[in-house]
Amino acid sequence: MTTTRRKFLTSGAAVGAATLAAPAIAQSAPIKWRLQTYAGPALGVEVIDQCIKDFNQIADGQMEIELFYADQLVPTGELFRAMQKGTIDAVQSDDDSMASPTEVTVFGGYFPLGLRYSLDVPALFNHWGLDEIWKEEYAKVGVRHISAGSWDPCNFATHKPITSLADLNGLRIFTFPTAGRFLSRFGVIPVTLPWEDAEVALQTGELDGIAWSGITEDYTSGWANVTEHFLTNNISGAWIGHFFANMDRWNEVPPHLQRLMEVCFNSSHYHRQHWYWNGEANLRVNETKLKSTTIPDDEWAKVEEEAHKFWDEIAAESPLKAKIVDIFKNYNDTMVKAGKPYRYS
CATH class of the missing domain: 3.40.190.170 (Bacterial extracellular solute-binding protein, family 7)
Structure with a gap:
């Protein structure tokens, strides 16, 4: 039989239509996480809500984080143990108030007079070695330290x-x-x-x-x-706060979603930085x-x-605490020597 050009195009279009009409392969169920924050609902609007919404939207059905506020699932003082056991998957808190059994716990939250301004926190973690220390210490106890951020004084x-x-x-x-x-x-x-x-x-x-x-x-x-x-x-001058996750659960997450989580959580750190900086001055003056x-x-x-x-x-x-104290001392000495605007006294 002779196949004409018209017949060839017609049969090809039919095959293409059949291919397009074929049912899509069903996606696997999304990864589900539960994250509890130290913050209550009113504060949560500023310190975590948006970054969780952003993550869930961009993850596009591949992963979903369910957010819980202070003490909703477990008391704040039990957050670490609950995360370590896998009762909850992730936490937003400081080391101190969640009773973290690590060498670095005493430096979380408010380490007395260790910080003057909010920018001191990301400087110390990103440029003075604290991020590496925190990750190493939490890995020893089965927890992933995701990131640190500066919060209010x-x-x-x-x-x-x-x-x-x-x-x-x-x-x-x-x-x-x-x-x-x-x-x-x-x-x-x-x-x-x-x-x-x-x-x-x-x-x-x-x-x-x-x-x-x-x-x-x-x-x-x-x-x-x-x-x-x-x-x-x-x-x-600033609270050192973090995002953490159960290490096993973290390792189950594909690399691209791990990175997305880091980016979204960093956006939360950034929002808090300017929200607090503005609020600390504005509320003193105008309220x-x-x-x-x-x-x-x-x-x-x-x-x-x-x-x-x-x-x-x-x-x-x-020895580890001595190492961290030395970092704080050297950092603050550098800031004092740098003068204004790094230190005014």
């Missing part, structure tokens, strides 16, 4: 005004373990309780104040509604719920002196 929000170090004596303060250990030198009584209970405890008088955040979180979390005064001196007070520089210098003694005590606990 640590100031006091209290019922009574603080204008001298003596005013700190006897105050019952909700704060982080390491910060509480340091502040007890000035008579502060550290109080541990679930994050969501702090507001009620401030109302009932169980707490005299908090040293958990800067002024941005005081307003966002509602603490500015139940305290009256804000101390402008801070015991740290009136909290009245600002300040301890004079010459008296606050005693706090800085005690902080350096505290560093040396931590360094004496192990």
Whole structure:
């Protein structure tokens, strides 16, 4: 039989149409993760919500992260153990408040007077070796350290005004373990309780104040509604916070989704950096719920002196802690020598 050009094109089109109409191969079920953050819902809007939404959208059905807020699945103090066991897959927190059993835990959250500005955190992790140290230490305990970011400073929000170090004596303060250990030198009584209970405890008088955040979180979390005064001196210029994951679960994720997670989480770090930087200044100037007070520089210098003694005590606990303290010392010495705008005093 002779095949004409018209017949050839017609039969070819039919084959093509049949091929296009063939059912698509079904995708495998998406990878499902559960991530719990240290933050409550109001704060979560700024510190994590968007990056999780972005990840889930871009992952396009290949993976989905379900987000849980502070204490929804497990208490914050049990976050590490739950992640290590695989009860939850990932965590956004600092090392200190999630009770991480590592050598680096004491440096997470607020390491007293170790940081002046928010940019100090990414500088230390990306250029002074802290990222490598954190990854090595967490790998030893079955956890992937994904990334670190700078969060807000640590100031006091209290019922009574603080204008001298003596005013700190006897105050019952909700704060982080390491910060509480340091502040007890000035008579502060550290109080541990679930994050969501702090507001009620401030109302009932169980707490005299908090040293958990800067002024941005005081307003966002509602603490500015139940305290009256804000101390402008801070015991740290930035909180060191992280994203972590169970190592086995991390290794099950394809490389391109691992990278997507890193990029989305870094976008969250960046958002917090400018959100806090703006908020810390704007709220002091343009809001009136909290009245600002300040301890004079010459008296606050005693706090800085005690902080350096505290560093040396931590360094004496192990060779690794001594190495990290040396990094903090060398970094801060470099910033002081660089002068303005890196350090003003």
